[in-house]
Amino acid sequence: MTGKRGKDKIKRCALCGGEMYEGITTIPFLIGEKVVVIKDVPAEICSDCGEAYMKSSVVDKVESVLDKLEELHSEMSVVHYEVA
Numbered sequence: 036m037t038g039k040r041g042k043d044k045i046k047r048c049a050l051c052g053g054e055m056y057e058g059i060t061t062i063p064f065l066i067g068e069k070v071v072v073i074k075d076v077p078a079e080i081c082s083d084c085g086e087a088y089m090k091s092s093v094v095d096k097v098e099s100v101l102d103k104l105e106e107l108h109s110e111m112s113v114v115h116y117e118v119a
């Protein structure tokens with residue numbers, strides 16, 4: 036016996052309870068009247084409803100990217116997470 040391997044390793048979607056998997060996704064952000072689309076964001080994605088959850092380290096980076104872009108006057112920006 037090796038003890039029980041809990042099912043609690045599987046993360047569940049807070050919205051629908053579906054299984055989460057690690058992947059990359061494209062997330063649009065609305066800042067005031069500007070739209071910033073960040074591509075290739077690492078996230079945990081729900082296999083049922085598609086909701087994406089970012090880890091806190093990813094959120095930190097995304098926020099710094101959004102801060103930088105706030106100074107731009109373009110109404111819509113598309114950036115890649117890795118190079119941002």
Ligand SMILES: [Zn+2]
Pocket residue numbers: 048049050051052053081082083084085086
């Ligand atoms: Zn879900």
